[in-house]
Amino acid sequence: xxxxxxxxxRVFKLSAMxxxxxxxxFWTWLIIHxxxxxxxxxxxxxxxxxxxxxxxxxxxxxxxxxxxxxLVTGLGSLTFFPFMYNFGRxxxxxxxxxxxxxxxDILYQSAFNFVDFEDFVVVPNSLLLIAYALWKLxxxxxxxxxxxxxxxFISGMIILFSLLTLIxxxxxxxxxxxxxxxxxWSIVNISKYPAKAIKGIGLxxxxxxxxxxxxxxxxxxxxxxxxxxxWITGSIISAIILFIFSRWVFMSSLRHxxxxxx
Amino acid sequence: xxMMYALWVAILGSGFINTSYTNTSIGFYxxxxxxxxxxxxxxxxxxxxxxxxxxxxxxxxxxxxxxxxELVQFIPHKxxxxxxxxxxxxxxFSLGITIHFGLFQIFLFAISTFLTILSKFYIALSLGGLGxxxxxxxxxxxxxxxxxxxxxxxxxxxxxxxxxxxxxxxxLPFRSLAFFPVQIILGKINSSEIVSGFxxxxxxxxxxxxxxxxxxxxxxxxxxxxxx
Numbered sequence: 001x002x003x004x005x006x007x008x009x010r011v012f013k014l015s016a017m018x019x020x021x022x023x024x025x026f027w028t029w030l031i032i033h034x035x036x037x038x039x040x041x042x043x044x045x046x047x048x049x050x051x052x053x054x055x056x057x058x059x060x061x062x063x064x065x066x067x068x069x070x071l072v073t074g075l076g077s078l079t080f081f082p083f084m085y086n087f088g089r090x091x092x093x094x095x096x097x098x099x100x101x102x103x104x105d106i107l108y109q110s111a112f113n114f115v116d117f118e119d120f121v122v123v124p125n126s127l128l129l130i131a132y133a134l135w136k137l138x139x140x141x142x143x144x145x146x147x148x149x150x151x152x153f154i155s156g157m158i159i160l161f162s163l164l165t166l167i168x169x170x171x172x173x174x175x176x177x178x179x180x181x182x183x184x185w186s187i188v189n190i191s192k193y194p195a196k197a198i199k200g201i202g203l204x205x206x207x208x209x210x211x212x213x214x215x216x217x218x219x220x221x222x223x224x225x226x227x228x229x230x231w232i233t234g235s236i237i238s239a240i241i242l243f244i245f246s247r248w249v250f251m252s253s254l255r256h257x258x259x260x261x262x
Numbered sequence: 263x264x265m266m267y268a269l270w271v272a273i274l275g276s277g278f279i280n281t282s283y284t285n286t287s288i289g290f291y292x293x294x295x296x297x298x299x300x301x302x303x304x305x306x307x308x309x310x311x312x313x314x315x316x317x318x319x320x321x322x323x324x325x326x327x328x329x330x331x332e333l334v335q336f337i338p339h340k341x342x343x344x345x346x347x348x349x350x351x352x353x354x355f356s357l358g359i360t361i362h363f364g365l366f367q368i369f370l371f372a373i374s375t376f377l378t379i380l381s382k383f384y385i386a387l388s389l390g391g392l393g394x395x396x397x398x399x400x401x402x403x404x405x406x407x408x409x410x411x412x413x414x415x416x417x418x419x420x421x422x423x424x425x426x427x428x429x430x431x432x433x434l435p436f437r438s439l440a441f442f443p444v445q446i447i448l449g450k451i452n453s454s455e456i457v458s459g460f461x462x463x464x465x466x467x468x469x470x471x472x473x474x475x476x477x478x479x480x481x482x483x484x485x486x487x488x489x490x
Contacts, residue, residue: 039417046422049424055275193269198268199272
């Protein structure tokens, strides 16, 4: 475990050095993400200008979901999101060979191969938004809520990682899963909306929204003090099962890999 | 698109005021706005990669118009996307979710969508052409389209924006790139607004053509490449 952490720190430093070569790029992305977040805040301001709540979700509760959804983007970019970009190409070009011969877990190497600083810059913005929404909501027992929030937030991240692992496992069969990044980004982006506020779209629609709700709406609920134990238990169990299952699928799919470099 | 539709169903169900949209019209709104976003999307990274890799040299010495070739090669993909969209429309109609529009409306919508495709193509050429001066240009692209998200109607219908933002949107190109064609097909604007809308679209298209040609002229004058 310590070894993997050290490797991650090294990858982090190398990615940071690479990003700092293009400092103007870093500042450009800071502006982009700030504008994007402001657009979303305006969206919710307009919506709540016309209604006091959406199925029981108030303006600041929705802004909290937006903040947490943005935090997911930032922390995902800091950790496993780069997994979605070049994995298919690495298989196609035989670059996976180099990873396979290293004495490290292949899933770890594939998922944590660089840190995407361009999207990491959303973290300070999202933390500010979360703090602002919490200040407006002034929930009681905030410390306990934060302690409950952390494992549920991590569960949501594990579910996202497992979904990406499952999708990327297809690359061993299909080689280029080109639309993976846009499909996965759409899942990440819709986690910025309060999925648990959506009702009346049929059983299939609601079922599809469950993973989205677990990623951001559920942690937001805990932060403002609404503890939905069925959802909390479901989130933790799903994270464990999905992680084990996705890893098993990935390792099984790896057997289909044959080097393309020779 | 589905998420925005589902969210709007929830919003409208919560007694949202200040809107003339219904569940059906908001569903069609996001269907058409998504279609326009998808069909007019042009990849500008490819152009930057051509510049940065030096492979542009091989392209520009060939005896054809490079811009035209770039435009034409997207046509089969656009046709395929239109067929998928038609399928989505059929599914909508078969579910009993219908909207009435005449042949003339479809014709005007098609022209407006075509102008959007052309505009976005020249915007992509301009963004991609920044590769003559910068190695990484996707930041500029994201900056441009993020600003556009709010004013084009992709995030929220422009007519629901606060008055100040609505006025600002009138001076920016984004509204005519997505919101205007959708307003035509949904029958939400009258003939004089359609005429002025087309005039605005054509003016912005001319501006984008001018900027793209200027950037590429300046860029090519200082471009050099080496290879084997």
